[in-house]
Each structure stands twice: as C-alpha cells, then as structure tokens.
Amino acid sequence: MNEFIKIMGIKIDKITMEGALNRVEEFLNGEATKTIYTPNTEIIMNAQKDNKFKQVLNEGDLVVPDGIGLIYASRIKKHPLPERVTGFDISMGIINIAHTRRLKLFLLGGEEGVADIAAKKIKDNYDNILISGTNNGYFKGVHTGYESHKEEMDIIDKINDGDTDILFVGLGAEKQEKWIHKNKDKLKCKIIIGNGGTIDVLAGKVKRAPDIYQRLGLEWLYRLVKEPKRLKRQTVLPLFMLKILFSSKDIVE
Secondary structure, three states: OOOEEEEOOEEEEOOOHHHHHHHHHHHHHOOOOEEEEOOOHHHHHHHOOOHHHHHHHHOOOEEOOOOHHHHHHHHHOOOOOOOOOOHHHHHHHHHHHHHHHOOEEEEEEOOOOHHHHHHHHHHHHOOOOEEEEEEOOOOOOHHHOOOOOHHHHHHHHHHHHOOOOEEEEEOOOOHHHHHHHHHHHHOOOOEEEEOOOHHHHHHOOOOOOOHHHHHOOOHHHHHHHHOHHHHHHHOHHHHHHHHHHHOOOOOEO
16 A cells, blocks of 8 residues: 555655656556656645546546655645655656666657657667657647547547557646546556656756756746746745645645
C-alpha cells in the first residue's frame, strides 16, 4: 500500500524521485493503463473551485508534488513529504527508462511542430527510444469542449496504432488531466503522464530555470521575471501559504 497525504483534499503520494521511478517500472511491467499527475500549488488551488478536477487528480495512479509550496505545507503541518518530484524531472527519468528498455514514446501537446522538434532532440540523445508519433495540442477534444470529436478520436487511433508504451500529454494544467482521465480507457499505452510544458522545454522553446533557482524552489520566480504576465497566476502562491498557516481546518492530513 502506497503512503500518501492529502493537501486541501487532494491526494499526494509520499514518495521520492527514486520511488516514483520504481513505480513507473512497476506500471510498465503491468497490463493496465496507469496515469501520472504532477500538481503544484496553483493546480491545488484551482482544484478547490472545481470538484470534478479534484476527483480527477485523486484518481491518478501516481500523484507527485511538483511545487515547492506543497513540500513546505506538508512540513509546516507535520506530515512531511520526503522531497519535491517535478513533472520535468520524472519525465526525464521516464525517458531514461524508455531508452534502457527500448520503449515507444508518443508526444502530444505544444504548438504546431514543437512536439516534432522535441522528438528529434530526444532521439539525438537517446537513440534507443522509439518515437511512435507526435501531435500538437491544438485539436478538437475534451480539453477544448469537443468530447469524442473526430480529431480527438483520430489522435487516439494514431497513439494506439503506434503500439505506444508511454504517452506524454502537454495540454496545460487542468486541461491535460481532464483529457487523460476521459480518454485513458480508450488508450492502450502503459503510462500516461500529464507533464505541462515538458515538451516545450525538450524542444528548446522554453528554457528551464537555472540550477540555483531549482535547488531553492524558486522556479516560479524565474518564470515570473521572464514572463511578467504570469503575475496574476502567481498570486495563488501567497494565498495558498496563508491558508496553510491560518486555516483552522485540518487541510493537510
């Protein structure tokens, strides 16, 4: 039985990066399709206003703490998570596993052509990986209000026809999780991970924060400096910590 805590009603696995990748290996050795979600503080806060989204997150097979705020919250409330497990880092670990085991990876997300560039860069560095296909994220489907649209069904067929083992879904937070949840039973792959901007980073379209920012848990600050328009989104971070510090409810358990 895997240990987890709940932060504001959302299950977060108490797991290290090593433990998470061991779970990935277990998923790959099984028969069922497994889902991986990587919530940060912004996602946790958004889920407070959307019970359906909260349910989707809670039904993930592996839910790891991407945001440093979740680590701080767990420690403040005496239910410490062992470490931060970011969506990008677990995705790179999955790529390493796919390289070792010669597995098939499909990239779904980003603007036109971005997934193709990311796939090429992956192959340049991990020549044992098999790319089963790519597709941009601008299609009609659950995430855009067109459930079971032909465009969506064609992509699902494309993923299945490629005998995909691992599917990266980068449609943006909330949209990607709901897309995965709705379509997981139609997909034959072993693992589906919602990993946000990972495809953009792999393609070189977006730069990840320097190591010093990552070590200090300040990637959000680096992104804010680079993209000041994110300011409104980042206001959820102090609100999250205020809720943690001053709520009379047991919101971390």
